[in-house]
Amino acid sequence: MALSPADKTRFRTAAALTCVLAATLTLGACAAQPGSGGTTSSDAAIDADACRRNKDAGTITYISGYGYSASAGQLDVFLAQQLGYFTELCLDVEINASGANGQQLVASGQAQFTALGSASDVMLAAANSKNLTAVATYGTTPPFSIFGNEKLKSLKDLEGGSLGYFINLTPIASAMLDSAGVDASKVEKIKMTNYDPTVVVRDQVDAVVGYASNQPEALRAAKQPFSEFLPADLGVKGTYNVMEVNSRFLAEHREVAADFMRASLKALRYCLDESDACIDTLAKLAADNNQGAAFPRDQLARTWAVESEWVRTSAGGNPGVQTEKMWEPEYALVQKYADAKKLPTIADMMDAKLVAGLYDGDTLIWPEAKK
Numbered sequence: 001m002a003l004s005p006a007d008k009t010r011f012r013t014a015a016a017l018t019c020v021l022a023a024t025l026t027l028g029a030c031a032a033q034p035g036s037g038g039t040t041s042s043d044a045a046i047d048a049d050a051c052r053r054n055k056d057a058g059t060i061t062y063i064s065g066y067g068y069s070a071s072a073g074q075l076d077v078f079l080a081q082q083l084g085y086f087t088e089l090c091l092d093v094e095i096n097a098s099g100a101n102g103q104q105l106v107a108s109g110q111a112q113f114t115a116l117g118s119a120s121d122v123m124l125a126a127a128n129s130k131n132l133t134a135v136a137t138y139g140t141t142p143p144f145s146i147f148g149n150e151k152l153k154s155l156k157d158l159e160g161g162s163l164g165y166f167i168n169l170t171p172i173a174s175a176m177l178d179s180a181g182v183d184a185s186k187v188e189k190i191k192m193t194n195y196d197p198t199v200v201v202r203d204q205v206d207a208v209v210g211y212a213s214n215q216p217e218a219l220r221a222a223k224q225p226f227s228e229f230l231p232a233d234l235g236v237k238g239t240y241n242v243m244e245v246n247s248r249f250l251a252e253h254r255e256v257a258a259d260f261m262r263a264s265l266k267a268l269r270y271c272l273d274e275s276d277a278c279i280d281t282l283a284k285l286a287a288d289n290n291q292g293a294a295f296p297r298d299q300l301a302r303t304w305a306v307e308s309e310w311v312r313t314s315a316g317g318n319p320g321v322q323t324e325k326m327w328e329p330e331y332a333l334v335q336k337y338a339d340a341k342k343l344p345t346i347a348d349m350m351d352a353k354l355v356a357g358l359y360d361g362d363t364l365i366w367p368e369a370k371k
Helices: 014-023 048-056 075-082 102-107 119-126 171-179 215-221 247-252 254-273 275-288 297-312 324-337
Strands: 060-063 093-096 113-116 132-139 144-148 162-165 188-191 207-211 227-229 240-246
Touching: 048 254, 060 102, 075 093, 075 254, 075 275, 102 113, 102 119, 102 132, 102 240, 113 119, 119 132, 119 240, 119 324, 132 247, 132 254, 132 297, 144 171, 144 215, 171 324, 207 215, 215 297, 240 247, 240 254, 240 297, 247 254, 254 275, 254 297, 275 297
Parallel strands: 060 093, 060 113, 162 188, 162 207
Antiparallel strands: 113 240, 132 240, 144 207, 144 227
């Protein structure tokens, strides 16, 4: 499976990635989830015409490229299905949680929605594809961190040492090093093949570019001593998680796409308000679909405890609402640090109106009853 440039900037914990890769699941292996069956008009909360419109759009396939990770734009899709929100809006949603290349499948029209790690993922993919549109951004906290051996007091201490990375350095990580005044030529870059975060504790590498809600949290839970440097510590700004849709599907089925997001955002609100119940459901889904070892409940809870705060504190305000201004700092980083030729404008890569139009003030608009 070929990786797009955007896929190269995001990774998850060792267990999750190892399981997904080892399982060599086919595209449809995890597609069928409980509650993914068709809808009936008696289940619908919308009127008959809207129900027919949504049904006529056919099956909507969502690709979860990171399995059952407890991240915004992912767990809310699973929960929307489990809680019956898609059914209420007459949407036939199929979820593929096999770790497939979501951007590639959505861009080609084989799927309709997928979630990415940050706006820079979208930007890097957009340089090579014209059929992807971002419809939601879930936070303004860059999700990456550089974590290392406890002897590191600053990133400058990496000079003469080693920095591990997976696939490639992210623009955020490059900006962090630059902001800290690190002479990158004096840091040995090591492409990691082992996602075990204890490599920094065991002095195999001095530091690793990681995902802040996973690897460092695993070390913290194990009470392992380590150092961690966050983008905010160095004045580096970015974004957290983006939902993308096939551009042609969006153009042809805009109201359907809006209802998909409406259901997902209602589930996201549930997960923000009822974290324990949400994580219980997600952990059971992972176990029922043979990914329980990769996504144990304690790990999911740790991840969501961190990432839910990124949603709550987003400068975008209501969950999922995005603006061009939110992306501007990261856009500048991609231009400076990534090899992205012919980078489209921010306006060409996002639809800022779709999700914003789902809210009345701070309240997500949901049909009270059939009209």
